[in-house]
Amino acid sequence: MDDNRPKRRRKALAAVIAGAIVAAGVGIGLWATGTGPFRESYCWGAWQENSGPDFLGEEALGDSGERSAAESAPPAAGRPRATCTVRLTSSPEDASVLLEYGAVPGGADARRQWIGENLNGSLSPLPDGLPGLVSGNRGMLVLPPACDADGRPVAVRLSSGDFSMAPRAEVGRLLVDAANVLMEKAGCAPEQPLRLDSPLVKIAEEDAPAGSPLCRIPGVTFDYDKNPRYEEQVGAVGDRLQTCSAWFDARGSARELVAQFVMTGEPRLVALFAGLPEGEDKGLVRAACDGRETVFYGDVRPGLQGHGRPDDRRVFRNFVTSVSERIGCATGGGAR
Secondary structure, three states: OOOOHHHHHHHHHHHHHHHHHHHHHHHHHHHHHOOOOOOOEEOOOOEEOOOOOHHHOOHHHOOOOEEEEEEOOOOEOOEOOEEEEEEEEOOOOOEEEEEEEEEOOOOHHHHHHHHHHHOOOOOEEOOOOOOEEEOOOEEEEEOOHHHOEOOEOEEEEEEOOOOOOOOHHHHHHHHHHHHHHHHHHHOOOOOOOOOOOOOOOOOOOOOEEOOOOHHHOOOOOEOOOOOOOEEEEEEEEOOOEEEEEEEEOOOOOOOEEEEEEEEEOOHHHHHHHOOOOOEHHHOEEEEEEOOEEEEEEEEEOOOOOOOEOOOHHHHHHHHHHHHHHHHOOOOOOOOO
């Protein structure tokens, strides 16, 4: 009998363990530097390089560009806010994509501003019952009630300024991927992750000269003083969501949102209007449409205030009446 066999076995086992540790160490190093077989990940692991959108691919970097990310601490119980920025340094110009997680603003003015940015006519609604909208350079997805913070809905938002980060469908997938990761971090994820399987079938129209009526909605009529720099954009036109926006092209600077009209019966989008002053004179009324709570919202801003025909309040009443008739909902709105 060979009395040295146990010693040899122990030495062999130690060598195997040591080799495994070295291999793991090499793998960790490769992950950290983004070399080798592992792909770089961004925003708490929500996205990976070369995973679809152009800004995450190699071509976006050109010959000498770089991509980096800066992220805050992820959301958690008692900390319902988080941000991450992915930056591209490449020719012809630098660009960045901002991802935000947080509750909608509490103040009425700040909430209206938020709604103006995220429910305007330039964005297309997401399919598969997802309460969100996207364009090529921005997107918003409202999360389930379990994620609410301070009594207000929480949303995941994407924005990239004038830089087009991806086609609308890909922006939707970026939103859904980020939402699933962030809900896990925050401890409010549903049993089944959110999914985006269907194509976008309702695409926002291109901007066009502002018409009379605005967005082809009967009775929504303004006097534009024959100024061709007023534009309109028809967004969603469905039974649960309709959006319409009027803009003023400032030429040389960002165009200004001057009017917005929204109808929605999607519960998580309806929740975005909770706490805002209500009434026809405030531009917000509610109705029960087919058993669904539905909101009708109008916001005419200084660039068009006083231009409604016959007046701004009547324009909003006409919006409520026209859209409620289209979707078969009796609201008691006034005549056109």
